[in-house]
Amino acid sequence: xxxxxxxxxxxxxxxxxxxxxxxxxxxxxxxxxxxxxxxxxxxxxxxxxxxxxxxxxxxxxxxxxxxxxxxxxxxxxxxxxxxxxxxxxxxxxxxxxxxxxxxxxxxxxxxxxxx
Amino acid sequence: xxxxxxxxxxxxxxxxxxxxxxxxxxxxxxxxxxxxxxxxxxxxxxxxxxxxxxxxxxxxxxxxxxxxxxxxxxxxxxxxxxxxxxxxxxxxxxxxxxxxxxxxxxxxxxxx
Numbered sequence: 001x002x003x004x005x006x007x008x009x010x011x012x013x014x015x016x017x018x019x020x021x022x023x024x025x026x027x028x029x030x031x032x033x034x035x036x037x038x039x040x041x042x043x044x045x046x047x048x049x050x051x052x053x054x055x056x057x058x059x060x061x062x063x064x065x066x067x068x069x070x071x072x073x074x075x076x077x078x079x080x081x082x083x084x085x086x087x088x089x090x091x092x093x094x095x096x097x098x099x100x101x102x103x104x105x106x107x108x109x110x111x112x113x114x115x
Numbered sequence: 116x117x118x119x120x121x122x123x124x125x126x127x128x129x130x131x132x133x134x135x136x137x138x139x140x141x142x143x144x145x146x147x148x149x150x151x152x153x154x155x156x157x158x159x160x161x162x163x164x165x166x167x168x169x170x171x172x173x174x175x176x177x178x179x180x181x182x183x184x185x186x187x188x189x190x191x192x193x194x195x196x197x198x199x200x201x202x203x204x205x206x207x208x209x210x211x212x213x214x215x216x217x218x219x220x221x222x223x224x225x226x227x
Contacts, residue, residue: 004158013209033214040124043159043216058214080209090158099147100166106151106158 001026004107006091012113013081021076021110023091031094031102032074033058034066036087037109043090049074050097081114088112118142119207121218134192136221138205141186147209150179150190151200151217162203163190168211213224 007022025032033048035058045058049068063085065077074093078085091107098104118141128134140148149164165179165188167171172179192199202222208215210211 035217040219042119042121042219043206044217045214048214059216092158097147097210098208098215100164101210103161104149104215106160108156108158 003027004091004093004105006089006107006110008110009108010111012115013078014115015081015083017081019078019081021078021091021112023076023087023107025073025074025091025093025105026072027093027095027105028071029072029093031096031098031104032068033092033104034064034074034076035090035092036060037090038087040108046076046089055063078112083114086110086112086114118216119205121205121216121221123221124219125222125225128195128223130193130195130225130227131152132187132199134195134199134223134225136190136203136205137187138189138207138218139185139187140207140216141185142207142216143219145207145209145216147207147215148179148188148205149208149215150177150182151204151206153204153220155201159204163182192223195223197225197227200225 034046035043047066094102094104151159152162153159176193181188205218
């Protein structure tokens with residue numbers, strides 16, 4: 001199993017540009033989520049999905065869109081990039097909501113810089 | 116609102132010493148408290164986790180101590196090694212439907 005994969009690994013955007021961060025998992029997990037990691041702020045939940053066709057907002061959803069057309073894929077779209085979106089983005093997945101019975105697995109991350 | 120507070124922000128320990136990282140939570144609906152370990156350039160990986168119905172869980176050199184009444188839990192790394200140098204995150208969440216909420220992270224450096 002490849003686990004959770006993310007592309008690209010690095011990306012530089014100019015303010016106002018749009019892009020999609022890709023995330024895929026091959027573990028047949030229903031629950032997928034996107035986090036951003038900023039120094040001193042831990043991991044903050046952007047959006048999450050409990051299954052294909054179902055998405056919901058996390059703690060910091062503004063400026064980001066998601067969709068879940070298949071179990072495997074959960075792309076994150078930046079509609080109009082802003083310097084405040086400079087961060088490291090992690091995708092994660094688990095069978096259900098992370099708990100003692102459902103370990104959450106993280107991808108390797110995408111480092112995004114917005115100029 | 117930060118529901119999980121983690122301290123210290125950074126920690127330097129000598130090889131063979133004990134590393135202690137503390138977390139405090141607010142949401143009493145949490146029933147799952149994991150610790151994640153993250154090496155530079157990598158994604159976080161589950162290290163050890165505890166449920167609130169036990170006060171301690173040990174896996175090798177790593178121990179979680181849990182104090183439900185104080186709403187606090189901590190990670191103890193015994194006989195710390197340079198290979199333990201990483202960023203550690205605590206979190207709270209669980210089957211109640213609460214999404215995982217992470218602490219701010221602690222950067223641990225173990226000197227040889």
